[in-house]
Amino acid sequence: MTVRKTPSLAVLAGAAALVTLAACDSKSQPAAAGGPIKVAASDTACEVSATTANAGNLTFEITNKGTKVTEFYLYAEGDRIMGEVENIAPGLNRRLIVEVADAGKYQTACKPGMAGDGIRGDFTVTGGVAKQNDTNAQKAEATKSYAGYIANNTSALQDETVKFADLVKAGKVDEAKAAYARTRTYYERIEPVAEKFGDLDPAIDVREADLEPNQQFTGFHRLEKDLFKTGLQPDSAQIADKLVTDVKTLVGKTKTLELSALDLANGAKGLLDEVATGKITGEEEAFSHTDLWDFQANVDGSKGAIASLRPVLQAKDPALVSTLDKEFANVQGLLDKQRAGDGFKSYTELSQDQVKEFASAVDALSEPLSKVAEVVSK
Amino acid sequence: MTSTEGTRVSRRKLFGLAGAGVALAGAGAAAGIGIDKATSGNAEASTNVVDFHGEHQAGIATPAQANLHFAALDVTTKDREKLRALLKTWTEAARRMTAGQEVVANGAVGSGAYAPPGDTGEALDLPASNLTLTIGFGPSLFDGRFGLAGKRPPQLIDLPLFPKDKLDPARSGGDLCIQACADDPQVAVHAVRNLVRLGFGVTEVRWSQLGFGRSSSTSREQQTPRNLFGFKDGTNNIKAEEPDVLRDQVWAEAGDGQAWMAGGTYLVARRIRMHIETWDRETLDGQEKIIGRTKGTGAPLGQTAEFDELDLDVGGAGGEKLIPEDAHVRLASHQALNGVRILRRGYNFVDGSDGVGHLEAGLFFLAFNRDTRKQYVPMQQALSSKDAMMEYVQHTGSAHFAVPPGVTRDASWADALFS
Numbered sequence: 081m082t083v084r085k086t087p088s089l090a091v092l093a094g095a096a097a098l099v100t101l102a103a104c105d106s107k108s109q110p111a112a113a114g115g116p117i118k119v120a121a122s123d124t125a126c127e128v129s130a131t132t133a134n135a136g137n138l139t140f141e142i143t144n145k146g147t148k149v150t151e152f153y154l155y156a157e158g159d160r161i162m163g164e165v166e167n168i169a170p171g172l173n174r175r176l177i178v179e180v181a182d183a184g185k186y187q188t189a190c191k192p193g194m195a196g197d198g199i200r201g202d203f204t205v206t207g208g209v210a211k212q213n214d215t216n217a218q219k220a221e222a223t224k225s226y227a228g229y230i231a232n233n234t235s236a237l238q239d240e241t242v243k244f245a246d247l248v249k250a251g252k253v254d255e256a257k258a259a260y261a262r263t264r265t266y267y268e269r270i271e272p273v274a275e276k277f278g279d280l281d282p283a284i285d286v287r288e289a290d291l292e293p294n295q296q297f298t299g300f301h302r303l304e305k306d307l308f309k310t311g312l313q314p315d316s317a318q319i320a321d322k323l324v325t326d327v328k329t330l331v332g333k334t335k336t337l338e339l340s341a342l343d344l345a346n347g348a349k350g351l352l353d354e355v356a357t358g359k360i361t362g363e364e365e366a367f368s369h370t371d372l373w374d375f376q377a378n379v380d381g382s383k384g385a386i387a388s389l390r391p392v393l394q395a396k397d398p399a400l401v402s403t404l405d406k407e408f409a410n411v412q413g414l415l416d417k418q419r420a421g422d423g424f425k426s427y428t429e430l431s432q433d434q435v436k437e438f439a440s441a442v443d444a445l446s447e448p449l450s451k452v453a454e455v456v457s458k
Numbered sequence: 459m460t461s462t463e464g465t466r467v468s469r470r471k472l473f474g475l476a477g478a479g480v481a482l483a484g485a486g487a488a489a490g491i492g493i494d495k496a497t498s499g500n501a502e503a504s505t506n507v508v509d510f511h512g513e514h515q516a517g518i519a520t521p522a523q524a525n526l527h528f529a530a531l532d533v534t535t536k537d538r539e540k541l542r543a544l545l546k547t548w549t550e551a552a553r554r555m556t557a558g559q560e561v562v563a564n565g566a567v568g569s570g571a572y573a574p575p576g577d578t579g580e581a582l583d584l585p586a587s588n589l590t591l592t593i594g595f596g597p598s599l600f601d602g603r604f605g606l607a608g609k610r611p612p613q614l615i616d617l618p619l620f621p622k623d624k625l626d627p628a629r630s631g632g633d634l635c636i637q638a639c640a641d642d643p644q645v646a647v648h649a650v651r652n653l654v655r656l657g658f659g660v661t662e663v664r665w666s667q668l669g670f671g672r673s674s675s676t677s678r679e680q681q682t683p684r685n686l687f688g689f690k691d692g693t694n695n696i697k698a699e700e701p702d703v704l705r706d707q708v709w710a711e712a713g714d715g716q717a718w719m720a721g722g723t724y725l726v727a728r729r730i731r732m733h734i735e736t737w738d739r740e741t742l743d744g745q746e747k748i749i750g751r752t753k754g755t756g757a758p759l760g761q762t763a764e765f766d767e768l769d770l771d772v773g774g775a776g777g778e779k780l781i782p783e784d785a786h787v788r789l790a791s792h793q794a795l796n797g798v799r800i801l802r803r804g805y806n807f808v809d810g811s812d813g814v815g816h817l818e819a820g821l822f823f824l825a826f827n828r829d830t831r832k833q834y835v836p837m838q839q840a841l842s843s844k845d846a847m848m849e850y851v852q853h854t855g856s857a858h859f860a861v862p863p864g865v866t867r868d869a870s871w872a873d874a875l876f877s
Contacts, residue, residue: 292621292843346744353736353849360814363624432813439814443735450739 115139116175119190121168122146126190126199135183135208140176142190144168148422151191153198154178158405160387161229162186166194166236183208193422194262197412218392219341219456226344226388227337230270233381234331237266241327245320248303248312257307261370261423264300267327268377269384270334271354272347277333283326287366298322301366308367341389345453348385351378352446360439362427372424375438376415382449383408389456397455400448407445414441506585506641510556512864513721514709517590518826519698519801521677523639526669526805527646528727528822529654530596530632530857531661538604544660545872548593548636548653549865558586561652578655581648589640591649593871594725594859599633609875611716613724613829614860620842620853629729629855632664637725637824639803643670665855667729669805669822676803682756682764686732686806686819687850689749690756693764694791696801707799707833708826718874721863723826726800726834729807729855732820737850748846750785758787768793784846790837798833801826820851830858 116139120127123146142152142165149169154162154176163178180186183205189198240263247256267274267285275281284299291297297305298319306316313319358364359375386393386404393401414437418425430438508516533541551561560566565577600610619625636653640646647668654663675682677698685691696703712720737745746752746759756764760772760780770788774780781788792799803826808819827833842848862874 289624290622293618293839295621346741349739353739356736357733357849436814439816443815446736446739450741453741 116141119143119152119188120145121150121152121190121192123148123192124199126152126188126201128188128201128203131202132204132206133180135180135205137177137179138205140165140178140188141173142168142176143173144170146170146192148192149194151194151198152176153187153189153191154180154203155187155189156387156390157185158387158390158401159383160225160390161232161384162225163228164232166232167239180205181208195422196416196419215392215395218395222341222344222388222390222392223339226339226385229384229388230273230334230337233266233270234334237263237270238327238331240266241324244303245324248307248320249317251312253307253312256303257368260300260304260307260368261365261373264370265373265377265380267300268354268374269381271378271381272343272350273334273337273339274330275350276337277330280326280330280333284323284330287364289363289366299326304365304367341392341456342453344385344389345456348382348389348452349446349449351382351385352442352449354378356439356442356446360435360442362430365427369427370424371427372415372418376424379408379411379415386449386452389452392456393452396458400451400455403448404445404452407441407448411438411441411445414438506588507557508586508588508590510553510591510865511867514723515590515592515861515864516556517592517637517639518723518803518861519676519696519704519708520590521588521680521698522672522675522803523588523590523646524641524670524672525639525643525646526672526822526824527638527643527650527666528669528824529636529638529650529666530664530727531634531636531654531657532664533599533603533633533660534662535660536603540660541604542872542876544657545593545875546870547656549870549872551653551656552591552593552649552871555581555649555652556586556589556591558589561656578648578651580651581645584642584645587640587642587645589638589645589649591653592637592639592861594635594637594861595875596632596634596857596859598631606875609716609718611710611714611719611724611860613710613715613719613831614858615831615835617726617830617856617858618835620838622842622848623853623856625856626854629665629667631857632859634661635725635727635857635859643668667807667822667855668809669807671806672803676801685804685821686734686808687737687745687749689745689751689753690764691804691821692802693751693756694768694787694799696799703799704801706828708801708828710828714828718877719860719862722874723801723828723861724830725859725861726823726825726827726830727855727857727859728823728853730821730823731818731852731854733850733852734817734819740850747782748784748786748850750781750787759785770794782846784844786841786845786847789840789845795837795840798837799827800833800837820854826861 117133118129119140119142121142121144140152140154144150147170149167151164151166151168153164156162162180163176165174165176168174186203186205188201188203191198240259244256244259244263247259274284285301286295286297286299287301288297288305300323302319303316303323306312355375355378359371359378362369362371364374365371390401418430508520510516535541555561560577562576566575566579566582569576597610597614597616600606600614636650638646638649640649650666672683675692675695682690682693696707708723710719710722710724740748742753751758757766758768758781760769768781768787768791770781770791770793772780788794802824804821804823807822808817810818812818825834862871865871865873
């Protein structure tokens with residue numbers, strides 16, 4: 081995925097020109113404390129009206145002038161998410177208020193089509209409080225940051241699941257098929273969290289091959305089968321409703337979940353184990369073969385947890401951090417080669433050599449990931 | 459043994475000395491050295507033969523050997539008499555091979571220059587290595603082909619599909635099975651190879667499995683071995699020293715349903731692939747909680763020594779149970795299964811790599827029980843649906859066999875079934 085550092089003026093529509101000018105005017109000026117920073121997002125550009133700001137509460141106002149649904153992120157070093165807004169439909173304005181206490185280098189990103197690394201821009205924060213190094217405070221910060229990541233993904237999961245279920249209920253098979261893999265993305269990113277809630281994970285995500293005696297086949301994979309293999313069934317609508325109910329219950333429960341820094345470390349590892357045993361083998365998406373979407377989401381989720389832990393890890397084992405960065409980038413590079421449109425090729429299109437290359441890259445990433453818990457526990 | 463079997467010098471010497479070895483055992487190390495010299499380096503002289511005959515087949519409650527070659531076969535003929543004749547031939551061959559003899563007298567080099575040798579020869583010069591050969595009959599043998607439908611024991615069910623099973627038909631089922639266990643893998647392979655050879659035209663191999671590093675012990679004399687997860691496996695197994703438990707949990711009785719099975723048992727074979735690489739990235743604490751035992755001594759969590767009784771309720775900090783609800787030992791324990799136990803006889807396996815650089819490795823699980831419906835099935839249902847270890851394992855092959863009782867000196871494996 082190409083990272084576009086500077087927006088191309090040529091592709092900006094007339095309406096965006098004003099914002100562009102504003103951006104030029106204020107380029108070297110910090111945004112007024114608390115004043116909104118305007119972001120003009122299109123399908124090919126991410127125009128931010130200021131690229132520096134004083135530490136404190138920053139407000140971004142994002143306008144989607146493109147034709148694709150987009151997202152906006154503010155990242156700290158190592159793609160630690162400081163804040164994000166998802167699901168900004170074309171024509172919509174959304175606001176992001178994020179507290180940035182520390183001076184340093186950050187990045188803004190728009191993600192048209194909600195895929196890939198997005199269109200990045202550098203963003204500098206000045207002033208602010210001195211960096212603290214107290215381990216316990218860092219760990220508390222990590223879990224808080226990750227809780228934000230969970231909240232963002234669960235809220236998107238709920239919205240997208242409702243839309244997906246509506247398509248199923250309306251019998252719009254082609255549109256539901258197109259929405260299936262994207263909807264699951266938000267679930268696959270936070271799966272270790274979902275697995276903490278007993279029967280909810282099976283109800284939402286059980287595979288047909290794993291059903292227990294007398295267990296009803298429900299959730300995403302049941303609808304996957306209906307959509308991609310058998311055709312919609314008399315009870316498909318009912319299953320779709322149950323999925324929405326289960327997802328809503330899950331979202332409610334995650335709000336009260338208390339995670340530790342060790343949970344984050346184990347979750348990051350667990351997600352890659354999911355890749356190694358379920359996605360590389362093509363077992364997860366037996367009917368739709370959209371395993372690579374899940375693969376990407378698992379990698380995103382793992383990376384999200386590690387990003388939250390980054391300050392803790394950086395203080396204790398900087399070499400491990402650079403190894404993780406390198407191996408994450410390696411896996412991402414392989415995934416990027418298999419992109420098709422906003423998503424990925426079918427698992428069935430992969431050659432045995434490509435599968436092997438993925439397995440090898442996941443092993444190389446999983447080994448250092450398995451050391452994170454010990455470093456965090458020190 | 460006759461003196462005409464001139465080619466197997468060292469094995470013959472061994473047998474000549476077997477009795478002497480027993481007599482000398484009490485004399486200590488010096489006697490051992492004497493035997494070593496006399497037998498060209500084989501110190502196992504006195505202990506390397508397991509009696510083929512008895513009330514039960516050898517290879518079940520007899521001490522587990524180090525290596526396994528297991529084969530499942532299909533019967534290709536529809537001729538009942540051919541099958542019956544083969545079982546008699548097999549019995550005689552097994553009787554000889556388990557005693558350390560060639561499959562036929564002078565078979566390897568003494569049967570003439572213009573015929574293929576009667577014994578394949580790779581076990582020449584090797585001791586009997588405690589070889590046991592055990593036979594079983596699969597559910598499919600009791601279809602209409604051989605008039606045996608009325609003989610099918612009710613315990614010999616078609617196993618249900620368990621959650622998370624990923625069974626490969628090419629590694630499952632079979633009309634017959636042969637379990638060969640020996641302390642030397644070459645001896646076990648030799649035995650199966652020659653029985654298969656004798657069966658051409660009547661049987662064909664459906665699938666087979668090599669195993670090493672017995673993953674359980676069947677006698678208190680044996681140290682508990684470790685599986686490929688690095689944990690002691692089978693600590694709570696039924697031991698030969700527990701005849702009452704064997705009687706209740708392993709050996710079939712005439713009143714159980716089919717009188718011909720009295721003294722027999724039921725064998726469940728499961729090929730369990732282990733995801734070694736992901737397991738190796740699990741923390742020690744995580745591994746121990748999944749198993750429910752410590753990795754070093756094998757003690758149950760909360761206890762100090764390997765054979766300490768499991769205490770499923772022992773609590774730790776914050777009132778959490780030390781042995782988690784989804785720990786393997788909890789779910790597989792007789793305390794959690796209404797007293798049900800099974801006799802395990804599994805082996806580790808490594809079938810090379812899987813094509814993406816991971817070990818194609820795991821546990822070839824062999825277990826004997828008196829009624830699979832009441833013992834193995836509820837145990838596996840509990841494990842498949844709840845065991846934390848299921849994240850790291852996948853059942854890829856499955857078979858079930860009725861193992862007939864043992865034979866006397868003049869009898870054959872065919873007798874009970876065809877009587």
